[in-house]
Amino acid sequence: MSQVNRIKGGLIDRSQTFSFQFNGTQMQGYAGDTLASALLANGQTLVGRSFKYHRPRGIFTAGSEEPNALVQLRSGAHQEPNTRATVAELFDGLTATSQNHRGSLKHDLMAITDLMSPFLSAGFYYKTFMWPKAFWEKLYEPAIRMSAGLGRLSMQEDPDSYDKGYLHCDLLVIGAGPAGIMAALTAGRSGARVILADEDFTPGGRLNGETLEIGDMSGQAWAAQAMAELASMDNVRLMSRTTVYGAYDHGTYGALERCTDHLASANGKPRQILWRIYSKRAVLTAGATERPIAFGNNDRPGIMLAGAVRTYVNRYGVTPGTRVAVFTNNDDGYRTAADLAAKGVTVAAVIDTRNQAPAQDIPGMRHIRGAGVVDTKGRHQLKSITLTDGQMIDCDALAVSGGWNPNVHLTCHQRGRPTWRDDLNAFVPGDTLPTGMAVAGAANGALTLASAMAEGRDAALAQLADLGLKASPIDLPRAEDEARDGAAVWHIPQSKKRAWLDLQNDVTVKDIKQSHQEGFRSVEHMKRYTTLGMATDQGKTANIPALAIMAECTGRTIPETGTTIFRPPYTPVPIGALGGRARGQEFRPTRLTPSHEWASANGATFVEVGNWMRAQWFARPGEKGWRDSVDREVLATRGSVGICDVTTLGKIDVQGRDAAAFLNKIYANGFAKLAVGRVRYGIMLREDGICYDDGTTARMGENHFVMTTTTANAVLVFRRMEFARQCLFPDMDVHLISTTDAWAQFAVAGPNARKLLEKIVDADSQDMSNEGFPFMACGEVTVCGGTPARLFRISFSGELAYEIAVPARYGNSMMGALMEAGREFGATPYGTEALGVMRIEKGHAAGNELDGRITAHNLGMGRMVSKAKDCIGNTLSQRPEMNRDDAVKLVGFRPVDRAIPLIAGAHLINKGDAVNMANDQGWLSSVAYSPSLGHSIALGFIKSGDTRMGEIVRAVSPVHDKEMEVEIVSAHFIDPEGSRLRV
């Protein structure tokens, strides 16, 4: 195929020829083309099939508002569906395919759908597929999904990378058309920090597509010169290929920059960047979008908006056909006819809906006034049009202009409502704009060139003055105020055939009328009933004509009918860009424990605990599964000594004269009288009396405490303590620092723990004897010949145990040193599984038990909650209902048949009772195989559990379809007297 429709002129670079493929056919275009302009140049008018009726469709616009020309770009994992050909920049080697057809594009087997259109009108899903109900999932939905829709995903992982960035400026200018360039020049010359963003790859807006002159230059030349001046300013950042897609609170804007979409390969660079722009002020100069007029069969390939025709002719050197008719209700359409004629393209006729058009006739051209198009012919390409008077005109392209809609979208992102202007037959920005925004140019209804430029300059001046920045008005170059009158003609009522409003969703004038008849009259209802204005184009060309028709039906005015709510994004934003780098393993940060390196080298399997990676167990050769490793670690710890990295527990340093008094408020039990050098277990409540967190707190000095929290709640507890400190007790002298990451901490547990640590802790720094450092002692020590450390004699395992903390940078070495010192005792590293088994054997509550429903009373710790002092949660914890005698209590369970494994989450039912909620007695919260006892054990809650020792109940798990008998026992399976702790 050759470039049959290529004509002279344009902003393309004919010295750079690009080859590309469309549906496997090799074609050529030039640098500066879009895929759409290149397809048109090659005479490829048919580019896709419509969503619902599979109608042949062509290119309708020349910009981001395109409803029709959606294609799949690239191939393999890079394939991207539903891309607008009108904004896809051509590059050498681009491959594109059309969408939504079975068989070839020209002979789509699904085109039969169009014949069934009488059954497929608005709301047909809701009416047709109601019965039988069971058919929906199995038959109707798969069938509909097969036949309707647009492009297909590659179903492969996105191979591209995306970035996020943050920018700040005094003035953000959105859109680099004539108004935007004037605003940016005004602000740029004043020295203000300016960002000028434009969605196109060539800034200039409509100047690029028009033959308008500015001063003594062409519009294009003026724009290029102004952009060159702006590019030379250090205080101005120019962002082309960047769509400002959303206006958010307080001057924040979202923008998407397409960095490498126009290149054959990204070469490792991010494909797109999602920018968050913080602006002190903004000027919206987003221009206007042309709208069509609805008439019979107005969706055929070759029918195009009149302004788009000008853009193809003037910017890309392409004509949409060899014989073009123009259909307009306003003066602007005449510019299209004139520009076509100037390029030597035959204009079949200019048809104006108005009887008396103010615009002058174009010499030598056929003008038909007071007429409209009622029908068209041509299956894959327009062949002729039929007018209201019955006459047929042969043409292979039709340029349609129904007037222009200011692009008010961003002005409405904060719930602003546009207002109607009768003189423009269009909505313009309303009074309630997003904070700091001004609107200028066509976006503000200044649809002529001279007025747009003046508004752009003045808006920038006003915004800068508002900021207190000095700026002087720059000269306004001479420019035209083009004729812009038009009539409010939205559709041609004489049309008998279907007249399309929304080309992307196949919504016709009839559908709107039906929506009205069936009571869906509010625009928001109409939108959802007919799907008008949905999908990639969000009805940029369709919405206003549809509103006008709904207004006609209801007898209300268009402003009374109103618009639907505009929401971000202005144009589609890929999910990949919103995700940025935060995907896969990088979705959130990974925190490594200080001994991670040691653990990796020693067979650890890791488990994610919040953001932390913790060693779960350390497999040894010959072990057949995790249970072998865990059982060995438990027995080795209880038999001699085990070592576990417990750094992930939250650590909060509490200092100040009121530190003790403050902790008394935070913990339910008392801390004021804790002696220096001692550790106490504490329990925290929520203000509603439910248990929140637990841990140990050590008094290192008179005014210095070190608190530990659970791993999961480290951040939350700190936040709540800061709340209490600042908001509830503002004059307590106390300060908090999170030191979780500052200290590497290791549990050293087992009968040989002291012997091991005696080799580590410097003898002159601490008397390690049971008397010199008893159970629940703490102190500052040195280790390994002078390294500062903290030592705590606390135990989660129930064994003689210590926790030793060193500055985090020594953590990995410390693990090695502990293992080396423990070699003679067979010291064993253990992971979170063995830790869990030992705490269950010992009856310690953890996250499974502190599940947000449990009180201290339930845990059997009711007496710990002090009634003699004020602390968070104690008032409401005394509510009678939370202190019933028959409340569930934490106890232990073992299977009557010791060979059976228990099931966590199983519910407890008394023997002989039916299994139902009314008979529910409680549940098993934590289950483990106890290698020490040789059978499965559990912690759990059961009503009045503390008085039911020895009773047999049933543990029932309907989800596993299992049931077993269990005996209620003490939660302390190992060493209930705690004698091992105190040796």
Next chain:
Amino acid sequence: MIINHPLLGPRDAAEFIYLGDAALIDRPDWQAEDAAEQFHAYGYLRDNVAGPMQELWYHEQGDRSWLVVTRDTLTHEITNVELARDVARNRGRSV
């Protein structure tokens, strides 16, 4: 949203954690006769304000200040930002 931190200047709301009604500063006296009722109201009863509201925000990704932000819940306009500690003192929580 941008919160104009009294110590640090304008900061993005993404740096903050939202808690809710600044009435949470007014924690009741545990020794009051009707302490249980007061704590019940404090813990469970909230106004659902349409308009200017005093709210607690915590600068967790920053200096860890708790702030009282006066924000219009309809427009997101922020008219005042104070350190919660100062507000607490003004409300008589010093003792």
